[in-house]
Amino acid sequence: MKTSSRFLLSLASLSLLAGGCATLGQAVKVGGQLSGYHELEDMGGSMEKASRDFTEEEKYYIGRTVAATLLADTPWKSAARLTTYVNGVGSTLALASSRPEMYRGYHFAVLTGKDGNAFACPGGFIFVSAGLLDICRSEDELAAAMAHEIAHMVLEHPVQAIQASHQREAAASLVKFGLRKAGESQGELQQLTGVFDNVVKDVVKAVAQGYSRDKEQEADLLALDILIQAGYHPQALADLLGRMAGHSGYHGDPKDRARKVSEALASRNTPALWSEREKRFKQISGHI
Amino acid sequence: MKRLSLCCVCLLLSLTAAAEVRYVQVEKARLLKRASNFSTLLALLPYRTPVEVLGKQGAFFSVQTRQGKGYLPEASLNVVRPRITSQSSAGEVTSDEATTATKGFSAQVESEYRQKNPDLPYAVLDRLETQTRCPNPQTVYATFRKQGKLGEFQTGGERP
Numbered sequence: 347m348k349t350s351s352r353f354l355l356s357l358a359s360l361s362l363l364a365g366g367c368a369t370l371g372q373a374v375k376v377g378g379q380l381s382g383y384h385e386l387e388d389m390g391g392s393m394e395k396a397s398r399d400f401t402e403e404e405k406y407y408i409g410r411t412v413a414a415t416l417l418a419d420t421p422w423k424s425a426a427r428l429t430t431y432v433n434g435v436g437s438t439l440a441l442a443s444s445r446p447e448m449y450r451g452y453h454f455a456v457l458t459g460k461d462g463n464a465f466a467c468p469g470g471f472i473f474v475s476a477g478l479l480d481i482c483r484s485e486d487e488l489a490a491a492m493a494h495e496i497a498h499m500v501l502e503h504p505v506q507a508i509q510a511s512h513q514r515e516a517a518a519s520l521v522k523f524g525l526r527k528a529g530e531s532q533g534e535l536q537q538l539t540g541v542f543d544n545v546v547k548d549v550v551k552a553v554a555q556g557y558s559r560d561k562e563q564e565a566d567l568l569a570l571d572i573l574i575q576a577g578y579h580p581q582a583l584a585d586l587l588g589r590m591a592g593h594s595g596y597h598g599d600p601k602d603r604a605r606k607v608s609e610a611l612a613s614r615n616t617p618a619l620w621s622e623r624e625k626r627f628k629q630i631s632g633h634i
Numbered sequence: 635m636k637r638l639s640l641c642c643v644c645l646l647l648s649l650t651a652a653a654e655v656r657y658v659q660v661e662k663a664r665l666l667k668r669a670s671n672f673s674t675l676l677a678l679l680p681y682r683t684p685v686e687v688l689g690k691q692g693a694f695f696s697v698q699t700r701q702g703k704g705y706l707p708e709a710s711l712n713v714v715r716p717r718i719t720s721q722s723s724a725g726e727v728t729s730d731e732a733t734t735a736t737k738g739f740s741a742q743v744e745s746e747y748r749q750k751n752p753d754l755p756y757a758v759l760d761r762l763e764t765q766t767r768c769p770n771p772q773t774v775y776a777t778f779r780k781q782g783k784l785g786e787f788q789t790g791g792e793r794p
Contacts, residue, residue: 401716402659404739410763411747414754422762429765434778437771438785441671444693447660447710453766485782520738539746542739546747577779577788623782 406449409469411546420457431630439493442575445500465553466495468504485627486582497568507552512544577617584608656711658683662769665704669694672786677701
């Protein structure tokens with residue numbers, strides 16, 4: 347390393363303390379950007395990549411392939427009216443959450459599956475099955491199922507499901523290839539695609555099979571906050587879970603989850619039900 | 635030596651000031667009038683746009699942008715400017731940056747993956763994404779929320 351680079355690295359480190367950057371890598375990168383020393387910026391980027399999570403853009407591309415894998419098993423019900431409706435419900439919930447925006451926005455869709463299920467893929471792809479829509483008795487219950495999936499997204503559960511060894515492999519590869527120009531080597535691209543494949547498989551498994559009891563409960567509790575913020579009645583989540591016990595597909599023990607949701611709701615002020623929502627839900631469910 | 639010290643001070647000050655700059659990490663970030671997701675939309679800021687942070691209010695940053703002052707959701711900003719990856723089409727990308735695009739989990743990797751997995755219905759996904767894309771949901775779905783007394787329109791209701 348050149349003396350000048352060392353000098354700037356020291357300054358960048360100082361800025362870490364002074365400026366409150368989250369990591370030394372960030373500080374070095376910012377130092378490099380500001381000083382025009384691209385080597386230093388790259389080094390900071392490399393340090394940062396070694397310790398960081400996936401970027402929003404990377405999560406989006408992981409999510410796209412996870413979503414494509416789910417769509418290969420269960421086709422999309424592409425009726426325009428149905429799609430607009432679930433996107434109305436979903437967008438209202440997303441705006442009421444702490445993750446109102448994803449890299450390329452949220453995408454809500456209904457799949458043809460008969461099981462009562464819903465899926466949250468990284469990057470904002472949220473699917474509910476036609477079977478789940480059949481089980482729901484109101485828009486508020488559908489919103490409850492979707493709020494639970496948005497909560498998984500907010501809590502980053504799909505990305506956390508990537509096995510530690512694959513996370514390390516991905517971090518190492520992104521450090522190794524992250525500084526190379528995009529078109530440099532086909533071999534490197536294939537290696538990176540192999541790493542991508544491992545990551546996608548881990549996420550597909552988690553999204554399809556569900557999470558640990560603790561994570562499902564964490565998502566239930568956050569879903570209550572999202573529902574209340576949005577104006578939906580949160581009791582709908584307990585009602586829906588209470589009826590899921592006899593249905594296949596939904597994750598965890600629905601009765602236990604319903605009991606915990608009801609306990610959490612006991613001390614909360616909740617929005618009122620609204621008949622207009624029930625009317626439009628009935629209209630839509632009549633089309634499924 | 636004196637000159638070097640002066641440079642040190644200037645650079646350190648600029649680095650300290652840089653900590654107050656954050657970058658848009660979503661393709662279109664909504665600059666809002668108030669610190670609420672249901673507030674009036676002032677502008678859509680592209681990916682990688684730098685904004686000056688003026689303060690924090692709940693889950694929002696009060697920011698100064700080229701389009702004026704407003705609020706951005708905390709989750710839409712990053713302290714680090716996102717790198718340009720291959721085939722990245724979004725945001726403020728200079729021609730210099732475009733030529734130094736680097737590898738990552740990007741469109742280029744997806745394209746390679748698609749070739750190896752030709753049975754995956756990416757074409758359906760593309761159609762789904764086009765049909766459901768909505769960079770401005772608080773405006774597009776305002777009528778939906780109003781009809782259902784949701785979001786900014788919730789004012790109590792009736793039991794059906």
